[in-house]
Amino acid sequence: MVVRVAMRDGNRRISSEMGTDVDIKKDRRRHLLSDTLSLSFSLIRHTMADQMSDDDESRQSPQSDLDFTSNKARNCIATGSVSGHPEFRLPYPDQVLENVLENVLHFLPSRRDRNAASLVCKSWYRVEALTRSELFIGNCYAVSPTRATSRFPRARALHLKGKPRFADFNLMPPDWGAHFNPWLLSFAKAFPWLEKVYLKRMSVTNDDLATMAESFSGFKDLVLVCCDGFGTSGLAIFVSKCRELRVLDLIESEVADDETDWISCFPECESQLESLIFDCVESPINFEALEKLVARSPSLKKLKLNRHVSIGQLYQLMVQAPQVTHLGTGSFSPLEVDMQDDQEPDYVTAFADCKSLVCLSGFREIVPDYLPAVYPICANLTSLNFSYANITAEQLKPIISNCHKLQVFWVLDSIRDEGLQAVAATCKELRELRVFPVDAREDSDGLVSEVGLQAISEDCRKLQSILYFCQRMTNAAVIAMSKNCPDLAVFRLCIMGRHRPDHVTGEPMDDGFGAIVKNCKKLTRLAVSGLLTDKAFEYIGRYGKLVSTLSVAFAGDSDMGLKYVLEGCPQLKKLEIRDSPFGDAALCSGLHHYYNMRFLWMSSCRVTRQGCQQIACAMARLVVEVIRSADEEDMDDCVETLYMYRSLVGPRNDAPKIVTIL
C-alpha cells in the first residue's frame, strides 16, 4: 500500500518535494508503529543528508545500533544546524503533543521501532530519548559511553555486547578488549538508578563487580553471557552488596576459582532472588549455604546448578523450591553419601511436585539410572537441554516419548539418528533443535547424519532454528528440510570434517544450502560448511534477502563468492569468515554496505594489508583492525585476521599490541 507522505511544519505544509511514496506493507515491523511514525520515518530517511552511507529507499529498517542513527538525526535535526535542509527547522514542540507522545512511546519496547520513532522529528527524538529505558549496544566499540548516557538520560537497563562470536573459538587474543570498565564508570556516574545489566562477550573484572554493587543501590538483574575476567571473589562482593538482587545469571562464562564461598555472601534476610543460574561455574559451592538461600527465596523461579551439586543435594533443593520453572540439575549423579543404606530419596516425587517446571537442563555428569525421576514432568516441558548428557537413544526414548510440548531441545549426538527419529516422532511442536558432538574432532566418528536431519524435517514442521553437528550430510536431506520447514529462520549446519562433499553423490553441498536460502523465506541466520564452491554463495546472494548473520568456514573458490554475498544480501549485518579464499577484490566490493553492518570478520583469508588500508581510507567511520598472529612481524603484508566494524568513536585506545588499527 503506497502512501504519499508529507511533513507538516506547524500550519505550513512543507513543499511537496519533501514528500515521498511509502509502501507501508513492505516491512512488517512498521505495522507496530502508528501510521504517522512509519510514514514519517521513511520521509526523514530519504531526505536527510547522509555523509556516511548511501541512503536509498530500498533500505528498510533503521540500524539497530542506536547511536548510529542518532548521529544522523543529530546532524540534521537535533543540533539545529542543518546542512541544506532549512525546511527541517521545526517550531517549538507542542507540549501537549509531547506528553501524549511520551505515553504512547512508553508502549514501544522494541528498539528498532524506537529508532524509527526517533527519526520522525526533533520532538519525537527528544521524547523517545527520554522514554527509552533499555539501551542496547551491539558493539561496545561502536559508540562511546558518554554519548549513550547523554542521549538517554533515563536509562534503567544496559545491554552490551563486546567481542565477535569467533572469539569463543580461540581465534582472538585473550586480551583483545571489550572491557566493561569504561562503560561501568560512565554509567555509575550518570545512572545511579541503573537496575539491569546484560553483557555478552565482555571482559568484566572483580573490581567491576564491586563497583557495580557499590554504585547502583537498587541493582536488580545481572546477566553475564560468555564473559570472563572475574572470579568467585568478585561474585562474593557483588552478592553481598546488592540487597535487591533479583537475577544473577552466569551463562557460559568463565569464572575463576578464587576459592571464595560466594554463596554464603548473600544477605541473610529474605531474598528477592528470582533467578540464580551458575551452571558454568567450575568451582564447588557451599551447599549448606545454598540450601539456606533457596529456603529464604520464595520468588525463586529459575535455578541452574553447577556440576558440583549432586543429585541428593538437588533433591533437597527441589523440596525447598517446588515453584521453580527453570531447573538446571547439576551433576545428576550421586555422591557416595547419597547412597547410604537404601535410603535414597524419592526423586520421582520431588520432580512430580514441581508442577510449574517447564525448562530442564543440567545433567552434567549424568548417571542414566536416575533418568526415570524426570518422567512426571516430561509432559509439561517446553525446553529440555541434554547437551551434556552422554546418553543413548534407548535411554532417551522413555523421556522424549512423553515430551509432547517440547519446543526447545538440545542434545548430544550420542543419541544417534535413531534418537533423533524418536524426537521427531513425538515432538511436533519443536521450534529449536541443537545437536552437539560428543567427540568434537574433525576425524571423529559421526554419530548423526542426514538420516536424523531428514527425520526431524519430516515431522517437526514448525522448526525455526537448527544447529546440527555431523560428519556426513547429503544435499537431499538439506533440500528436504528447506521444503518441510518453511518457518526456518536459523540454519546452522556444521559438517565437522572440512571440505566434505555430499557423501552419497560426491557433489559439493551447494545445492543444499541453495535450497535453504531459496525456500526458507524467513531465514535470517545461516552457517555453512562442507565442500562449497562459489555457486553456494551465488545462491546466498541471490536468494538470501533477509540473511543478517552469515558464518563461513573453509568454503568458496574465489573472490566471487564473497562478492555475491556482499552485493546480494541487503540485510547482512554480521559476517564472519575463516579460512576461505576471499581477498582484497572481494573486500572492496562491499564498500557500499559496510556502514550497514555491525561487523565483518575475516581470518586466514587472502586479504592483504594494502586491501585493508584501502578500506580504512575509503570509509572514515569504519574501524579496521588487523590482528596478526603472534610471531608475524608488523611489516607482513598478509593479514591473519581482519575485524572491522562501524563506529562513531573512531579507533579505540585499549587495543593490545598485536592489534593494529589502520
Next chain:
Amino acid sequence: MESSKNGETCPRLLDLIPQEREWHLKRKDEETSLSSEEKKLELRLGPPGDEDNWSINGTAKNNGERDERVISLGYLSSKNSSKQSHKFPSPEDHNHDHQVGSVLSPSWTKNHYQQLTNHPPFLPFQSTPRQSSPAMAKESSQPCCTKVVNIQNAEKQPFSPSYNTAGSPYTSQKRTASGPVVGWPPIRSFRKNLASSSSLKPAAEPPHKDAGEKKAAEPPHKDAGEKKAAEQSAKFVKINMDGVPIGRKVDLKAYDSYEKLSAAVDELFRGLLAAQRDSCGGGILKKVEEEKAITGLLDGSGEYTLVYEDNEGDRMLVGDVPWHMFVSTAQRLRVLKSSELSAHSRDC
C-alpha cells in the same frame, strides 16, 4: 654414526635451501641478523614420513616458487590444502587435502598468489625461523636435522601465545590438515571432553560436609575428562565405620592394593570421625590439623581394623587373600574398633 647419517640427509636439505634463498633475500630488510649460513640452517621439515615427498619435489620445483618448500615443521597450512582442493575440483583431491605432496604443486601457488606478493601469506611460521636462528647459529655447520627441528619447535612455543585452551598455539592454524585446527569444529571449550564421560562415578570424593568450614570443599577433579578415566566398570561396596552414622561407598576397582584401599578408607572417614568426636565432645569445632589419621587397619595395630563380608556372608579380615580375589568376593566393608574385633569373632 648419527652425525654421518645426518650429514647425508642435511645436504639434501641444503640443496633445497637455495630455492628458499630468493624468498629470504626478498625479506632481507627484515632479517638483519641472518647470515647465509644461518639461512641454511633454517630448515623446515614436513611431517614425519613426508621427507621423501619433500625432497623429491624439492628438486623438481625449480621455478622460483619457494612457497611450496616453506612448510613449517609439523604445521602445514590448512589453507594450502584447502586452496589446493579448490583449484582441483576432482573429488579425490578434496579428500586428499591431508597429503603434504599434494600441496607441493606449482599451479596452486601460481594461480592463487599471482595477485599477491610473492611472499606466501599463510605460513606464519616464516618468521619463527628468523627468530630462532640466533640460537641455531650457534650450531655447527653440520646441524643435526632433528636437533634443529627440536630447537625450532622449542623456539616456536614461546612465540606462539597460548591463546587457546585447545592445546595448539594461536598461530598453528596452519597445521597439516590431519591435525587439529584452532577453533574448528566451532565448539566452545566447556562443551568438549564429553566423549570420555561415562555413567559411572570415580572413587571416593572428599566429604562435602566439613563442619564449620567456610572454604568450599576441595574439588575432586577439575576436568571432566580426568575424572572419567578408562574405568569401564566399577565395584561399589558400602563401608561403615564404628561410631560414624554416615556410611560411604568405595569403588574397589579403583585400587590395586590393600595399602591404597586402607589409605582411601582413612581419607573417607578421617574428617567424619573428627566431626563425630567434636559433636560428642561439646561442639567446639576442631581444625583439620587435629584430625587423627586412621592407621593400622590391616595389621591390627591401629585403633580400628578393616573387615569385610564376602559373598557367602562371612565376616573376614581384610588382607588375607590375594587382592583380586578380595575384590571379586567382597560385598561390604566395615571399619571396626580393634578392641571389639575379638568380641565379634567370639560371637561368630
